Amino acid sequence: MSALLTWTSALPVLIILSSLIPGLLIFATPEHARTRRTVLNLTGIVVKLILVGLMLRGVSQGLEFRFELNFLPLAPLVLHGDALSLQFITLSSILWLATTIYAIGYLEGSPLRSRFFGYFSLCVSATVGLALAGNLVTFLLFYELLTLSTFPLVVHRGTPAALRAGRVYLAYTLGGGALLLMGIALLHALIATPDFVPGGYLLQHIDNYSLGFQVAFVLMIAGLGVKAALIPLHSWLPQAMVAPAPVSALLHAVAVVKAGAFGIIRVVYDVYGVEASTLLSLTQPLLWLAAATMIYASVRALQQQDIKRRLAFSTVSQVSYITLGVALAGPVAAVGAIVHLVHQGLMKVTLFFCAGNFAETLGIHKVQEMDGLGKRMPWTMAAFSVGALGMIGVPPIAGFISKMYLGMGALEVDQPWVVLVLAGSALLNAAYFLPLLYRGWFGKPPAKGWKEDNFYGQRFETHWMLLIPALFTAVLSILVGVFAGSIFSPLGWSELIVSREFVQ
Amino acid sequence: MTYALVSLSVPLFCALLLTLAGPKLDSRHAGQIAIVCSALSLVAAWFALMQMAELNQTILLELGGWESGLAIRLRLNPLSSLLLLFTAFMHVLIGVYAAFSRQGVSRDFWPLSSFLHGSLAALWLSADLFNLYITLELLGLTAVAMVALAGKKAYKPAANYLILSLVASLFYLLGVALIYGRYGSLDVVLLSLQTQSDLLTRIALLIMTAGLMLKAALWPLHLWLPAAHANAPTAVSALLSGLVVKGPLFILFLLWSEVAPVDLAQQIGPVLAIAGMIALVAGGLSAMRSPYIKTLVAYSTVAQLGYAMMALGLLLTWQLPQMHVALWLFVIAHGLAKATLFLAAGEMQATLGTKRISGLRGATQTVPVAMFAFAVAGGSLIGLPPSGGFLAKWVLLQPLLSEPQNWPWAFGVLLGTLVSAAYIFRVVAISFDRARINPPDIRPDRVGHWLALLPALMVWGMALTGDWLIQLLAGSSV
Amino acid sequence: MIEPLLWITVPLAPLLFLLLLISFPKALTKLPSWIWVSCVPALVFSLLPPATFSPDGLWPGASLGGDHVLLTTWLAMTAVLWAVAGAYAADSMREGEHLQRFWVFWLLALSGNLLLIISQDAMSFYVGFSMMSLSAYGLVIHNGTSAARRAGRLYLQLAVLGEVLLLSGLLMQAHAAQGSFMFIDWVSAPLDPLTALLLITGLGLKAGFWPLHVWLPLAHPAAPAPASAVLSGAMIKAGIFGLWMFLPDIFEPASSAIVDTAESAQASGLSGWSLSDWSQPAMVIGLISAFFGVVVGLTRTDAKQVLAYSSVSQMGYLLFILALSWQLSAQREVLLIVLLVYAVHHGFAKAALFLSADLLKSGKASGRTQSFVLIAGLLVPALALCGLIFSSGAAAKAGLKDVLENAGLVYWLPWLQIGAMTSTLLLARASYLLFRLQSKAPSQAIPRQRFVLWASLSMMPVLLPWLWMPMNEALLKTLAIYKIVELSWPVVLGISVAGFVIWRGWQVPHFLTRMTNPFLLYSIHFTRRSKKALLPAFEFNLPTAPLRSIERRWNRYWQGGTVNRSAALLLIFMVVAAVFMLIA
Amino acid sequence: MSAMQLYTIVGAAIFLLALHGLLMTTDSIRRLIAVNLMGAGTFLIMIALAARISPPDPVLHALVVTGLVVAISATALALRLITSAAIAQHSQDSENKGDGDLSEDVKP
Numbered sequence A: 001m002s003a004l005l006t007w008t009s010a011l012p013v014l015i016i017l018s019s020l021i022p023g024l025l026i027f028a029t030p031e032h033a034r035t036r037r038t039v040l041n042l043t044g045i046v047v048k049l050i051l052v053g054l055m056l057r058g059v060s061q062g063l064e065f066r067f068e069l070n071f072l073p074l075a076p077l078v079l080h081g082d083a084l085s086l087q088f089i090t091l092s093s094i095l096w097l098a099t100t101i102y103a104i105g106y107l108e109g110s111p112l113r114s115r116f117f118g119y120f121s122l123c124v125s126a127t128v129g130l131a132l133a134g135n136l137v138t139f140l141l142f143y144e145l146l147t148l149s150t151f152p153l154v155v156h157r158g159t160p161a162a163l164r165a166g167r168v169y170l171a172y173t174l175g176g177g178a179l180l181l182m183g184i185a186l187l188h189a190l191i192a193t194p195d196f197v198p199g200g201y202l203l204q205h206i207d208n209y210s211l212g213f214q215v216a217f218v219l220m221i222a223g224l225g226v227k228a229a230l231i232p233l234h235s236w237l238p239q240a241m242v243a244p245a246p247v248s249a250l251l252h253a254v255a256v257v258k259a260g261a262f263g264i265i266r267v268v269y270d271v272y273g274v275e276a277s278t279l280l281s282l283t284q285p286l287l288w289l290a291a292a293t294m295i296y297a298s299v300r301a302l303q304q305q306d307i308k309r310r311l312a313f314s315t316v317s318q319v320s321y322i323t324l325g326v327a328l329a330g331p332v333a334a335v336g337a338i339v340h341l342v343h344q345g346l347m348k349v350t351l352f353f354c355a356g357n358f359a360e361t362l363g364i365h366k367v368q369e370m371d372g373l374g375k376r377m378p379w380t381m382a383a384f385s386v387g388a389l390g391m392i393g394v395p396p397i398a399g400f401i402s403k404m405y406l407g408m409g410a411l412e413v414d415q416p417w418v419v420l421v422l423a424g425s426a427l428l429n430a431a432y433f434l435p436l437l438y439r440g441w442f443g444k445p446p447a448k449g450w451k452e453d454n455f456y457g458q459r460f461e462t463h464w465m466l467l468i469p470a471l472f473t474a475v476l477s478i479l480v481g482v483f484a485g486s487i488f489s490p491l492g493w494s495e496l497i498v499s500r501e502f503v504q
Numbered sequence B: 001m002t003y004a005l006v007s008l009s010v011p012l013f014c015a016l017l018l019t020l021a022g023p024k025l026d027s028r029h030a031g032q033i034a035i036v037c038s039a040l041s042l043v044a045a046w047f048a049l050m051q052m053a054e055l056n057q058t059i060l061l062e063l064g065g066w067e068s069g070l071a072i073r074l075r076l077n078p079l080s081s082l083l084l085l086f087t088a089f090m091h092v093l094i095g096v097y098a099a100f101s102r103q104g105v106s107r108d109f110w111p112l113s114s115f116l117h118g119s120l121a122a123l124w125l126s127a128d129l130f131n132l133y134i135t136l137e138l139l140g141l142t143a144v145a146m147v148a149l150a151g152k153k154a155y156k157p158a159a160n161y162l163i164l165s166l167v168a169s170l171f172y173l174l175g176v177a178l179i180y181g182r183y184g185s186l187d188v189v190l191l192s193l194q195t196q197s198d199l200l201t202r203i204a205l206l207i208m209t210a211g212l213m214l215k216a217a218l219w220p221l222h223l224w225l226p227a228a229h230a231n232a233p234t235a236v237s238a239l240l241s242g243l244v245v246k247g248p249l250f251i252l253f254l255l256w257s258e259v260a261p262v263d264l265a266q267q268i269g270p271v272l273a274i275a276g277m278i279a280l281v282a283g284g285l286s287a288m289r290s291p292y293i294k295t296l297v298a299y300s301t302v303a304q305l306g307y308a309m310m311a312l313g314l315l316l317t318w319q320l321p322q323m324h325v326a327l328w329l330f331v332i333a334h335g336l337a338k339a340t341l342f343l344a345a346g347e348m349q350a351t352l353g354t355k356r357i358s359g360l361r362g363a364t365q366t367v368p369v370a371m372f373a374f375a376v377a378g379g380s381l382i383g384l385p386p387s388g389g390f391l392a393k394w395v396l397l398q399p400l401l402s403e404p405q406n407w408p409w410a411f412g413v414l415l416g417t418l419v420s421a422a423y424i425f426r427v428v429a430i431s432f433d434r435a436r437i438n439p440p441d442i443r444p445d446r447v448g449h450w451l452a453l454l455p456a457l458m459v460w461g462m463a464l465t466g467d468w469l470i471q472l473l474a475g476s477s478v
Numbered sequence C: 001m002i003e004p005l006l007w008i009t010v011p012l013a014p015l016l017f018l019l020l021l022i023s024f025p026k027a028l029t030k031l032p033s034w035i036w037v038s039c040v041p042a043l044v045f046s047l048l049p050p051a052t053f054s055p056d057g058l059w060p061g062a063s064l065g066g067d068h069v070l071l072t073t074w075l076a077m078t079a080v081l082w083a084v085a086g087a088y089a090a091d092s093m094r095e096g097e098h099l100q101r102f103w104v105f106w107l108l109a110l111s112g113n114l115l116l117i118i119s120q121d122a123m124s125f126y127v128g129f130s131m132m133s134l135s136a137y138g139l140v141i142h143n144g145t146s147a148a149r150r151a152g153r154l155y156l157q158l159a160v161l162g163e164v165l166l167l168s169g170l171l172m173q174a175h176a177a178q179g180s181f182m183f184i185d186w187v188s189a190p191l192d193p194l195t196a197l198l199l200i201t202g203l204g205l206k207a208g209f210w211p212l213h214v215w216l217p218l219a220h221p222a223a224p225a226p227a228s229a230v231l232s233g234a235m236i237k238a239g240i241f242g243l244w245m246f247l248p249d250i251f252e253p254a255s256s257a258i259v260d261t262a263e264s265a266q267a268s269g270l271s272g273w274s275l276s277d278w279s280q281p282a283m284v285i286g287l288i289s290a291f292f293g294v295v296v297g298l299t300r301t302d303a304k305q306v307l308a309y310s311s312v313s314q315m316g317y318l319l320f321i322l323a324l325s326w327q328l329s330a331q332r333e334v335l336l337i338v339l340l341v342y343a344v345h346h347g348f349a350k351a352a353l354f355l356s357a358d359l360l361k362s363g364k365a366s367g368r369t370q371s372f373v374l375i376a377g378l379l380v381p382a383l384a385l386c387g388l389i390f391s392s393g394a395a396a397k398a399g400l401k402d403v404l405e406n407a408g409l410v411y412w413l414p415w416l417q418i419g420a421m422t423s424t425l426l427l428a429r430a431s432y433l434l435f436r437l438q439s440k441a442p443s444q445a446i447p448r449q450r451f452v453l454w455a456s457l458s459m460m461p462v463l464l465p466w467l468w469m470p471m472n473e474a475l476l477k478t479l480a481i482y483k484i485v486e487l488s489w490p491v492v493l494g495i496s497v498a499g500f501v502i503w504r505g506w507q508v509p510h511f512l513t514r515m516t517n518p519f520l521l522y523s524i525h526f527t528r529r530s531k532k533a534l535l536p537a538f539e540f541n542l543p544t545a546p547l548r549s550i551e552r553r554w555n556r557y558w559q560g561g562t563v564n565r566s567a568a569l570l571l572i573f574m575v576v577a578a579v580f581m582l583i584a
Numbered sequence D: 001m002s003a004m005q006l007y008t009i010v011g012a013a014i015f016l017l018a019l020h021g022l023l024m025t026t027d028s029i030r031r032l033i034a035v036n037l038m039g040a041g042t043f044l045i046m047i048a049l050a051a052r053i054s055p056p057d058p059v060l061h062a063l064v065v066t067g068l069v070v071a072i073s074a075t076a077l078a079l080r081l082i083t084s085a086a087i088a089q090h091s092q093d094s095e096n097k098g099d100g101d102l103s104e105d106v107k108p
Helices: A007-027 A034-060 A083-106 A113-132 A136-154 A160-191 A210-227 A236-242 A245-253 A256-279 A283-302 A307-328 A331-362 A378-392 A398-412 A417-442 A464-482 A490-501 B002-024 B027-055 B078-100 B109-125 B129-148 B152-183 B188-194 B199-216 B224-231 B234-244 B246-259 B262-289 B293-318 B321-352 B368-382 B388-402 B404-431 B446-475 C004-023 C025-029 C031-047 C069-092 C099-118 C122-140 C146-176 C193-207 C216-222 C225-235 C237-246 C255-267 C275-298 C303-327 C329-362 C368-386 C392-406 C410-440 C448-458 C460-467 C469-477 C481-504 C518-531 C544-558 C562-583 D003-024 D028-050 D058-091
Strands: A065-072 A075-081 B059-063 B072-076
Touching: A007 A034, A007 A065, A007 A075, A007 A113, A034 A065, A034 A075, A034 A083, A034 A113, A065 A136, A065 B446, A075 A083, A075 A113, A075 A136, A083 A113, A083 A245, A083 A256, A083 A331, A083 A464, A083 A490, A113 A136, A113 A245, A113 A256, A136 A160, A136 A245, A136 A256, A160 A210, A160 A236, A160 A256, A160 B388, A160 B404, A210 A256, A210 B404, A236 A245, A236 A307, A245 A256, A245 A307, A245 A331, A256 A283, A256 A307, A256 A331, A283 A307, A283 A417, A307 A331, A307 A398, A307 A417, A331 A378, A331 A398, A331 A464, A331 A490, A378 A398, A378 A417, A378 A464, A398 A417, A398 A464, A398 A490, A398 C146, A417 C146, B002 B027, B002 B072, B002 B078, B002 B109, B027 B078, B027 B109, B072 B078, B072 B109, B078 B109, B078 B234, B078 B321, B078 B446, B109 B129, B109 B234, B109 B246, B129 B152, B129 B234, B129 B246, B129 D058, B152 B188, B152 B199, B152 B224, B152 B246, B152 C562, B152 D003, B152 D028, B152 D058, B188 B246, B199 B246, B199 B262, B199 C562, B224 B234, B224 B293, B224 C562, B234 B246, B234 B293, B234 B321, B246 B262, B246 B293, B246 B321, B262 B293, B262 B404, B262 C562, B293 B321, B293 B388, B293 B404, B321 B368, B321 B388, B321 B446, B368 B388, B368 B404, B368 B446, B388 B404, B388 B446, C004 C025, C004 C031, C004 C099, C025 C031, C025 C099, C031 C069, C031 C099, C069 C099, C069 C225, C069 C237, C069 C329, C069 C448, C099 C122, C099 C225, C099 C237, C122 C146, C122 C225, C122 C237, C146 C193, C146 C216, C146 C237, C146 C518, C193 C237, C193 C275, C193 C303, C216 C225, C216 C303, C225 C237, C225 C303, C225 C329, C237 C303, C237 C329, C275 C303, C275 C410, C303 C329, C303 C392, C303 C410, C329 C368, C329 C392, C329 C410, C329 C448, C329 C460, C329 C469, C368 C392, C368 C410, C368 C448, C368 C460, C368 C481, C392 C410, C392 C460, C392 C469, C392 C481, C410 C481, C448 C460, C460 C469, C562 D003, D003 D028, D028 D058
Parallel strands: none
Antiparallel strands: A065 A075, B059 B072
């Protein structure tokens, strides 16, 4: 085996190891060895970014990155770097960088940091593995690992509320994992588990097993839908917001919900294929479900008075955009869905960073307490505004690009009602985000002063490690929107994915 | 075959030696001798397995030179060699744990454990109903004695265990007698050619099944297990749950897949499978509600045996060799995982000074390694990929899913998975409670904790050899 | 030849200025007086337009700039208005809170406004439009009074609604144009009535004609005067501008394109619907808007509010012209000039009037010259809006009449005459209220810089016809005697009526002045309602108490007697298994 | 009815009687006796079965002998355990919650 290991097959493994090994080493790092931990973290990130850069180059030149290991009969462990997985990996690596810096600042002086960063790295490794997974079984493996490595992060605070949220999180995600397992096992029982193929591999068997395929699809989507927070499987997400802010950021932007959405993309495009899923009349119900989730979650977000909770419901709604785009089953909508994977990540991570900054700096958790924040923390508030406006779909911030492609995609496949849903969702987004901005920029600061005021009178409005990541992602969200037309933008890459994978 | 005989005889010999030496030998030396013997047995079993993997066929050996029918016949096939290896490994591991962890064991543990090893090895190799009875009885008596090692609090559960174990043996013996009376043979291979589905055979098989189920603590005859396993010393609990209950299961498997006529097997199959499904859920629920750590683990054994029973039942119903693979994968994965669970539970109990699950608050900080081991092993019980438990579940699921009419069974597996996840993560979640940490009474014992982790890592490592294991077991299907 | 790339400096200049402003917060008192500089690139390019710039890197389909008369004129007007208002605000907004915030929103809105004008594709237009709409909110509620906040809320709600409708509409239209967002491609794309409706409502909500005006009379008065000036002068016109651009047949009103449109519309089976079917109703709406603005405006007691209603009224005329162009596709080019003339005219005049609301409050006129300029500066834009001869208003109105006459649509003419008369009444009231501000002003000199800026803006209505060729041509046509009479009598009549009313000292009945805008109530109701639980939460809670008691009973049942119960179960199992085997 | 059948039936009856005993008695010694009785029933059946051919089957006799050995040793172990348990019970009457309530709220 090792003789056959060339650099193209080793690279996917190395990419996973580049966060896994630092993660394991961090577990062994004593609590007080702050520098060692930081160095380990950053080394891992830098190595990963370099490796991802290598792979990006390779894939854009058409190289094949594939690693295989025997596992189950007819279902080996396959790691495979294609354009779609790179989209996700690049996102997660970059946001891992931002979130790690943020987390170092956020957790300064708090206990159990080694454990935290250890699981944090494991979580990223699982996410990357999931992106690189070359078949369903491998995907399942990393999907479950992701659940396990995220749980300690969710309950990191160890308070009763955190534990409750953690239990709910586990109940949902493990249940989802079990359903996914059932679906994958069912497909395997029918036609084994080949690699993901652009256009899917079910079409030729469709006459023999249509019932089985439909059931497997429902099972898998239900399993993935838990993480992608499709109604009625979304309840864990708003509760999981009790986790520390970097975790929420990671959960909502990269790791967990995206894993679900990414899985849905894989299942629909690379397992079933658009043609087969349409023939089996599977996409239409998924479309309805996604649309219902978008509206439902937005309406629920309106009533949340906790900032992070509101953001959580917004995530539920926004991640459904991806599902919606997938379910529309057309190339333009596919671009919208895939690009929203990145865009939503950038914007939501910004929002959670900012929410964390408010909480850490001024002890602000509720919407009502945001009055006059713009005066005390203008930079954070500005980043927050960018994220929020982007979510609404205000151009030229990233969210607008995805919304536009989704809308065009819906019209392309003759589903104009989806445009109505998108419009309604945008309105609701505005209804629950704009009041926050209003309070921040136009509200009057509390006369009695802030509840607490850390970092007051220092060079920056808050700890620089908390501020820089938020600004970084906010600027990125604008840049990917403004320069969406360039080849290296997420949009350009998404179009490459779609052209390579779906139009053949 | 020689290797297998070595693997069998070394522990028996060791048990004799240790018994004869009596109090002259102190616990430490006895332990060392026992561990060395188990290790020798392990090496021998490894060679035996390699040989089997190469030959991939069944070897018969008649001891004592008697004619067929009277002779003690031993049989070696890939399955039995794998089980030999598994048994020896568990004994080495538990032996090392018992000898080196702070939670020491009394001197009497060593001869008993060697004896247990020997009788199990004999059981895997036997191919004769009466031999099986003898090994079963030895196994039962040794196990009871080992439970009683825990001292006063274990006497009553041990006594209950003993009574029921005797009852079970007698049921089995009665069945054997009836079979012999009907066919005049005790040899499994010979019987498999002769048996017919007449009334007497039915009654005999039924009586034997009931006895074996009682002995293997298969639902609904599991009532004695939680008390006995939970009250035994930590090392013993691990052996009991990991190995001992698998003995009667093996006999049950031989009985129905070889001795019984196919039509009878097909009739009893659904009963076993349904019982297995109920066991999964009922055992799981009991584990979920149990207030004590070890009781939870013990009930989880009841639940997990449900998988095995289900695999066996469906194997009989559909006569699918694939199920046989699933059955034994379950047994091995469960054995490894359960060893970790009991060791970790015992270590945590000792360190934190509590038997209650609620006492595990903050365990991720106070006893991190043991808690991690618990969670990792639990993952295999749930069947999270890529653990051994997952491997087994995957193989089990394949035939269940391939035909729509079999899907209800798959639903049972799903339920089982969910319930196992519930009880495992109930413990794991509490251990993250930082608000009200239960401070440890003593410093954690590093050796014990890391040893507890070892089998858990192995059960996850099983995945790497998954393909090979599946092929090996598939080759030995009868 | 100027590099096309430089087009991006038009929207970028304000943003760069914004960066400057944020980076040097201490320079907040000095920098704003240079804020007009950020309009310079726009002004330069409106005079010397480079070729269209179509970058690859920006959002898909982005295409900026061009040399069409609509674009250059509109750009010039907008740039001048913003520059003057900016310079004015730099002086008038010297004190007060949240200045940085004000300028940030100002520059963002400016950038958006310029971007939407130079955009050659719907996406860029939308980018600019959103930037402008949303940032204007910051200007509207700048004063922070409760009235401003209420007005702001309604403004924002409708602005967002408008944007969403616009986005839906333009997505649909882009789909009809095979996925292209370029206006050039839209010319030949079929138009669907739903799309048209979405676009008209979406942009109409910004343009503020009846019945989409509800936010306008509240928002414009609430903002500081310079902001009101750009709001009424430049920003609301973006709606009309957008409508002209979005509804097919944009730049080249060549007949072939129109035929194409009609054909493809029919080909796509839209039952022969075409935009011209909506021309008549839209014109009626325009006139209703014109009269509605007057009628309601007359009841208002606040000068700026009256001016805002006058904007509603004037936007009605712009809609009228726009709708006319749908019908008279052959005369689109002529109508475009009319529209431009009207828009430019209204932009300058209304901006000047809004600025007067601040200027007249700021101090007392000192000296005869200043008093004279003050009166003239107020009356000129007011009278120009009424359509007085020699002013831009005359050019605008006469141009419209010409088109109507040439097209044989003379039955609209009386309405325009009555409109002019009523407009005069409204502006008379506005002037009256503005003058009253002067009497209440503190006795200090009017700040010089503001006075100069305001005065130069106020003179625009009479100067423009001599500066700008199209308006000049239009004005020259009105110099025939009969035209002068035709244009003047409504104005004279209006002034006479107004004079009579003032002479008699008639007041607006009290109950009328106290009428509140019902939409404010809807707005607050909507906000409150949205905070209440609208949809149920999906949360599953097991009924633990009854389950717990069952469990307790169950546990008690199994307590003790392991052996006995096992024996019983053994028997039961055997019986069950036996029965099962017998059955099977 | 042949002698063999008679013995078989008697053996079965003893077996069932013993089972009944296990079902009903709660005393450990009685239970042990019941188990021994059950063993006796089994052995009786076995010996009866041995007589189905002539000469009687030695294999079954051998099995019975082995069984008896096992039964005796088991009984010895059981007696020891039972007495120890009784002594332990007597000295410490608190910890008899062997199969106690499984639920959370039980406090020790």
